[in-house]
Amino acid sequence: MVLLECKDLSKKYGKKQALADVNLEIPSGRIVGLLGRNGSGKTTLIKLINNLLTPTTGEVLINGKKPGVESKNIVSYLPERTYFSRNISVKKTLEFFEDFYKDFDLKRAQKLLKDLDLDEDQRISAMSKGMQEKVQLVLVMSRRAKLYILDEPLGGVDPATRDYILDTILTNFNEKASLIISTHLISDIERILDDVVLIDKGRIVLHEEADVLRTKYKTSIDAIFRKELKNA
Amino acid sequence: MNTIENNSPVYLQIAEKLATQIFGGKLGPGAQLSSVREIALSERVNPNTVQKALGELERDGLILSRSTNGKFVTEDVELIMRRREEYAERLTKSYEKKMKDVGAEITMPKIMWLTDEQLDVLTKPEKNKERRKWFF
Numbered sequence: 001m002v003l004l005e006c007k008d009l010s011k012k013y014g015k016k017q018a019l020a021d022v023n024l025e026i027p028s029g030r031i032v033g034l035l036g037r038n039g040s041g042k043t044t045l046i047k048l049i050n051n052l053l054t055p056t057t058g059e060v061l062i063n064g065k066k067p068g069v070e071s072k073n074i075v076s077y078l079p080e081r082t083y084f085s086r087n088i089s090v091k092k093t094l095e096f097f098e099d100f101y102k103d104f105d106l107k108r109a110q111k112l113l114k115d116l117d118l119d120e121d122q123r124i125s126a127m128s129k130g131m132q133e134k135v136q137l138v139l140v141m142s143r144r145a146k147l148y149i150l151d152e153p154l155g156g157v158d159p160a161t162r163d164y165i166l167d168t169i170l171t172n173f174n175e176k177a178s179l180i181i182s183t184h185l186i187s188d189i190e191r192i193l194d195d196v197v198l199i200d201k202g203r204i205v206l207h208e209e210a211d212v213l214r215t216k217y218k219t220s221i222d223a224i225f226r227k228e229l230k231n232a
Numbered sequence: 233m234n235t236i237e238n239n240s241p242v243y244l245q246i247a248e249k250l251a252t253q254i255f256g257g258k259l260g261p262g263a264q265l266s267s268v269r270e271i272a273l274s275e276r277v278n279p280n281t282v283q284k285a286l287g288e289l290e291r292d293g294l295i296l297s298r299s300t301n302g303k304f305v306t307e308d309v310e311l312i313m314r315r316r317e318e319y320a321e322r323l324t325k326s327y328e329k330k331m332k333d334v335g336a337e338i339t340m341p342k343i344m345w346l347t348d349e350q351l352d353v354l355t356k357p358e359k360n361k362e363r364r365k366w367f368f
Contacts, residue, residue, distance in 0.1 A: 031278050163276075170273055190238050192278045211241040211281070220238035 002064075003028045003147055003178050004049065009058035011044050011202075018044040019202045022058070028146070029175050031192055033210070034182040035225055036199035042182040043080055045199065046151050049180075050077050062147065073102065076145035080152050082132050086125035090118065090135055097139050109142035112168060116161070130156045137165060141172050148179040154188060162188050190221040200229060242277055246285035249275075254294055254305055255316040265295060265303040 002025050009022040019041045026032055036042045047053040049060050051067035062071040084093055090113065097104045113120060116134050124132060133156045140148065154162050162185075170192060173179060183189060190196075196213060198206035206213075206228065210221055217224050236245050250271075253259040265271070268286070272279040286303055289295045293311050295303050306312065331337075 029280065031280075166276060167273065170276065170278070175279065187238060191236055191242055191276060194278055194280050211243050211284070214239065214241045218240070222238060 001028050002026070003062070004180075005061040005064075006045075006049075007059050007061070009045075009048060009060060010056045011041075011048060011053060012056045017202055019048070022202075022204055024197065024204060024207065026147075026178050026180065026195075028178050030178045030194045031169075031173070032178065032180045032195045032197055033186070033189060033193040033221070034180055034197050034199065035184070035186055035221075036182075037184065037229060040199050041202040042199055043151055044202075046077075046149055046180070046182060049149060050075065074146040076101075076140050076143040076148045078137060078140040078148075078150040078153055082124075082136055084124045084132070084136070087123060089121055089123050091120040093124065093135070093139070094120070097142075101143050103144040104139075105142050105144060108172065109138055112138040112142065116164065130158065130161070133157055134161065134165075137168075141168055144174070146177050148173075148177065150179065150181045152183055153181065154183055154185050159188075166192055186222040186225055187220065193221070196221055198225065198228060236275055236277060243281045243284040243288065246271070246275060246277065246282055247288040250285065250289060251292075251294060251315070251319065254312060255319060259305050261305055261309050261312065262307045263305045264301075265305070267302065 004024070004026040006022050006024040009019060009024075010017070011019040022045060034042050034045070044053065048055055049062070049067065051060075051071065060067055062075060065071060094106060094109055097109070098106050110120070113135070116138065118131060118135060118138070124135070127135070133153070137150070137153050140150065153165065157165065166189060169179065169181075181189060181193075190210060193210045196206065196208055196210050197204060213221060213224055217227075236242055250259070250265070259265065265286070266274075268279050268282045271282045275282070286295065290297065290303075292315060293308070294306055294315060296306055297303055
């Protein structure tokens with residue numbers, strides 16, 4: 001079943017073509033790495049999928065429908081920036097999420113927070129950037145969504161926590177859901193990827209199974225990424 | 233050796249790891265494999281990748297699916313031994329090649345086929361617990 005479909009999707013910011021003719025299909029049950037340099041269009045694509053931007057041309061379909069209230073019920077999205085109210089506690093933020101999302105699993109969130117040594121009574125503003133990112137990721141992964149979209153979830157966290165995050169993704173991920181993870185820290189995550197989507201200058205230059213690429217190029221996705229983008 | 237590397241197909245590495253456990257007797261004939269999810273978590277890889285690795289081992293005949301009960305190591309010990317032989321040969325060849333590349337001339341002894349007695353030890357693990365110890 002196709003969970004996400006992008007058809008001839010383009011986005012222009014004024015004269016700047018941020019995304020051009022993107023055609024993409026993501027079936028359910030896949031972990032997809034959205035890889036690309038800074039400014040290649042990763043976040044633009046993600047924002048279009050989440051209805052935070054309007055396409056210049058083309059369309060996005062989630063579960064066969066245009067993005068909207070329904071799609072927000074099944075898409076769990078981790079933006080690149082935190083959007084929490086700074087002056088409330090983690091506990092209060094959990095309550096918001098529980099109110100907002102029918103599929104939010106409070107018990108799971110509490111357990112994950114505990115595992116990561118995060119204090120529910122602490123206010124967001126009193127937390128470091130890395131801690132805030134962890135809280136956000138916990139909240140996003142605690143929804144029982146069909147499609148998870150994580151925009152640069154690893155940037156601000158230490159390597160030990162990265163491993164924990166990958167474990168969290170693998171443990172909590174149900175087989176019918178799909179997950180799109182955008183990052184440039186490829187070597188840390190590439191072993192959990194099913195598919196790789198490589199985006200450069202607003203275009204998809206490669207969309208292939210990770211192991212097919214390793215077989216073909218006889219090297220890691222990270223090395224392929226470096227090589228492909230040098231030639232581009 | 234025991235960690236998964238990024239520069240070759242992950243599913244083949246998982247398949248090799250499991251095959252090594254079968255060849256080494258860690259997963260004996262007829263033994264049940266851990267679930268896909270368990271393997272995925274312990275190796276920190278995607279469940280689909282584990283599924284693909286198991287498919288590979290199934291094609292080789294090393295493991296079998298039993299409807300909903302999961303996956304089991306084959307009880308065909310001769311087949312295991314044959315695959316083990318092939319695997320050992322591949323390892324030897326790659327070792328020989330690497331040694332050649334560094335300019336070292338070596339001749340590896342051929343890996344011997346198992347004697348009947350050794351086969352007997354393998355096929356009757358319960359009776360031969362003691363002897364299995366020294367065998368492996």
